[in-house]
Each structure stands twice: as structure tokens, then as C-alpha cells.
Amino acid sequence: MKMNYAEWVCPECKTKNRETCNMWMYGSPIRECKACRSEYLDRRWREVAIDGFDPRSKNAKFYAKGAAFLLSMAIICGVLLQTSFVHGNNFTKLTLACILCSLFGVVSGFIALRIKLGFAAKDNDKFMAESKARLGDPKYVEKLRKFGYKI
Incomplete structure (x- = not known):
């Protein structure tokens, strides 16, 4: 159920990113900036098989x-x-x-x-x-x- 949005600022280029997410933010904690394509870890997201x-x-x-x-x-x-x-x-x-x-x-x-x-x-x-x-x-x-x- 995609009803929420997660927003974050890229640590590399400082671009604000926005993405749809589920209520509990289940998914890959590795996020990719849409502007510079750098990857980083966002602990708000839960990898449910681990967490x-x-x-x-x-x-x-x-x-x-x-x-x-x-x-x-x-x-x-x-x-x-x-x-x-x-x-x-x-x-x-x-x-x-x-x-x-x-x-x-x-x-x-x-x-x-x-x-x-x-x-x-x-x-x-x-x-x-x-x-x-x-x-x-x-x-x-x-x-x-x-x-x-x-x-």
C-alpha cells in the first residue's frame, strides 16, 4: 500500500529526493540519489528479513x-x-x-x-x-x- 512519501537530502550533492513508500518504510535501506546517482544507507528503511x-x-x-x-x-x-x-x-x-x-x-x-x-x-x-x-x-x-x- 503506497500512500506515504519519504523525503531525504543526498549527503553527496545535497539534492532533496522524494519517493513513495509503504506505511512502515519496508524495503532496501540503500537509497540512490536521483540527481548524482550516489548510493548511501538510510536507516529509516527496514530490510525485514534482517530487522x-x-x-x-x-x-x-x-x-x-x-x-x-x-x-x-x-x-x-x-x-x-x-x-x-x-x-x-x-x-x-x-x-x-x-x-x-x-x-x-x-x-x-x-x-x-x-x-x-x-x-x-x-x-x-x-x-x-x-x-x-x-x-x-x-x-x-x-x-x-x-x-x-x-x-
């Missing part, structure tokens, strides 16, 4: 608790909002808080369901297969060692 998966990517309880908290806050904000309208007050900040808590609660619940139903595990299997394929190349492994990556 493993981010623990949050498999923890549905974390997101379910967040969803429950945010949705309960949205209900509380909604009740306060209703009572404020009854008394003739206008609370735009409370309205915004209610909308944002609802939105983030639903998104967090969606992520928890995605993990619980196994869709995230399928993505993780795909990332692991890609990582193992990269590590099957001796030149790639040597580059990682050259950059100080512990294999």
Missing part, C-alpha cells in the same frame, strides 16, 4: 484501544456539543474535536480490522518475500556490509 517487522504492524489491540478511546471521546464531545446548542452557545472548537476524534477513531478501527482479518499479514508476507529476494543477491549483501549493515 523484522515493526511491532505495531501486527498489533491489532493497539489500534483497537486507540479506536475505542477516540470514539468514546467523540461521543463525549457530541454530548457536550448537543448540550451547548440547547443553551444557545456555538462551540466550533468542540465541533472540530468531535469530527477529528470520530475520523481518527474510524481510521484506527479500520487498521485494527485490517490486521485482525489478515490483510496486513498478506502484505507482510509480500514484503518478506521481496526482502529475501534482495538478500539472495550476493552483490546487494556485500553493499549492505560495506555500508556497515549487520547481516
Whole structure:
């Protein structure tokens, strides 16, 4: 799922690079500058066959608790909002808080369901297969060692 962007500055030519990435930045930690073609190690990226998966990517309880908290806050904000309208007050900040808590609660619940139903595990299997394929190349492994990556 490519929804995010990673930005970095090349250590050689100082050019700003931008690239699409997955939520957890799984992939090769060896980055190549688009301007000068120099390669360098970016520790933000995870080679999952070596580093493993981010623990949050498999923890549905974390997101379910967040969803429950945010949705309960949205209900509380909604009740306060209703009572404020009854008394003739206008609370735009409370309205915004209610909308944002609802939105983030639903998104967090969606992520928890995605993990619980196994869709995230399928993505993780795909990332692991890609990582193992990269590590099957001796030149790639040597580059990682050259950059100080512990294999």
C-alpha cells in the first residue's frame, strides 16, 4: 500500500529526493540519489528479513484501544456539543474535536480490522518475500556490509 512519501537530502550533492513508500518504510535501506546517482544507507528503511517487522504492524489491540478511546471521546464531545446548542452557545472548537476524534477513531478501527482479518499479514508476507529476494543477491549483501549493515 503506497500512500506515504519519504523525503531525504543526498549527503553527496545535497539534492532533496522524494519517493513513495509503504506505511512502515519496508524495503532496501540503500537509497540512490536521483540527481548524482550516489548510493548511501538510510536507516529509516527496514530490510525485514534482517530487522523484522515493526511491532505495531501486527498489533491489532493497539489500534483497537486507540479506536475505542477516540470514539468514546467523540461521543463525549457530541454530548457536550448537543448540550451547548440547547443553551444557545456555538462551540466550533468542540465541533472540530468531535469530527477529528470520530475520523481518527474510524481510521484506527479500520487498521485494527485490517490486521485482525489478515490483510496486513498478506502484505507482510509480500514484503518478506521481496526482502529475501534482495538478500539472495550476493552483490546487494556485500553493499549492505560495506555500508556497515549487520547481516
